Amino acid sequence: MTEPSERGLAEAERVELTVDAVAPGGHCVARVDGQVVFVRHALPGERVIAEVTEVHRGFVRADAVTVLDPSPDRVEPPCPYAKPGACGGCDLQHVAPDAQLAWKTAVVREQLVRLGGLTDVELDRLDVRVQALPGGLLGWRSRVRYAVDAADRAGLLKHRSHEVVPIDRCRIAHPAIQQLPVLTPTGARWSAAEAVETVASTGGDVTVTEIRAGVPAPVSGPAEVREVAAGRDWTLPASAFWQVHPAAASTLSTAVLDLLDPQPGEIAWDLYGGAGLFAAGLAERVGATGRVTLVEAAGQGVAAARENLADLPAVEVVSARVETALARRRITGPVDVVVLDPPRSGAGAPVVRALAAAGPRAIAYVACDPAAFARDVRTFAGLGWRLAALRGFDLFPMTQHVEQVGLLLPPTA
Ligand SMILES: C[S@@+](CC[C@H](N)C(=O)[O-])C[C@H]1O[C@@H](n2cnc3c(N)ncnc32)[C@H](O)[C@@H]1O
Known part of the structure; x- marks a missing residue:
């Protein structure tokens, strides 16, 4: 049961708003009658209809479900699961590549001012600019945690939830992982596949299994990469930090x-x-x-x-x-x-x-x-x-x- 916020915005309520600056955590900030709204799937300057997903004391979380006035930095997400209510793995699939870098640069600057005590002048002097790595925006993730729920549905988790969103493949995953069938609860289909290592853990009814690219098959015993x-x-051991x-x-x-x-x-x-x-x-x-x-x-x-x-x-x-x-x-x-x-x-x-x-x-x-x-x-x-x-x-x-x-x-x- 969620409590209403001070203004009375309730979970699932829809509200039209103008999106303000980016904030840490993959969302932008907006205000509705002074109330802070953290909006996902949005971009600064956009006019959107947002659906409230969580109500907290002093702020609410919401997803932009309809974009009325899009930012020039908005793109069609390459992944069909990157949308409100679906996979929670990515935050910025709707953001153009250069704008993703600008988004992250803004977060770095904002934190150094607010928590680090630096001034904008000092940050300008440091010329803070987040740079891209070679290889593009997709196919880079060499570890993916797939989840299976009690109903045997396999996929990735919804944002801030243990609910499994069934998917066929994860577009940001390394090609060695994308070519695999999405996992089965037993992991049986992986044993013959290339480039996998499984580290199973269970949270409630959901079993999470980590797949690591770069492990030569067949996997038996503690795998190395x-x-x-x-x-x-x-x-290295496949489960070691890298x-x-x-x-x-x-x-x-x-x-x-x-x-x-x-x-x-x-x-x-x-x-x-x-x-x-x-x-x-x-x-x-x-x-x-x-x-x-x-x-x-x-x-x-x-x-x-x-x-x-x-x-x-x-x-x-x-x-x-x-x-x-x-x-x-x-x-x-x-x-x-x-x-x-x-x-x-x-x-x-x-x-x-x-x-x-x-x-x-x-x-x-x-x-x-x-x-x-x-x-x-x-x-x-x-x-x-x-x-x-x-x-x-x-x-x-x-x-x-x-x-x-x-x-x-x-x-x-
Ligand atoms: C971000 S990783 C960096 C690892 C390494 N520098 C690299 O780039 O591959 C942080 C490392 O700190 C280790 N670690 C975490 N807490 C620690 C602590 N209190 N003292 C020492 N090591 C710690 C973790 O096991 C992990 O290997």
């Missing part, structure tokens, strides 16, 4: 090394290091007289890093939580350069404070959540550090997600 990135071959877009790992590695410019003989930390993507590049740059310490908490990440970086004697892999490793001084300065690539929640104030105290000459912060990144930038700023450069990358076309690499410099720099 091979990747090529940053000029190296990688072998960037989802095929061009992402090399793009990020190049950006990090470019911004940090590690020098021979320097000491580097790769925090939240996963299988060692950044540590590998750092080790090459600091050379035999330098040192790289990778810190990773997940067992399979640690094992993958030890295996994949075995040829790099400058690298030490520390199995620990970053917070603990810093607080208990399992890693201590001096350190010259740091790569910080935390999960969506960000590094957090204790880690930021410990890093500032360690005194590196530069930190490259790789961030997948603009809000968490902006909060950490604010903490750095409180310690006298500044965001000296920022690059944005569209590692997740058609979705609301965006990746950033920021260069943070200490007060003396």
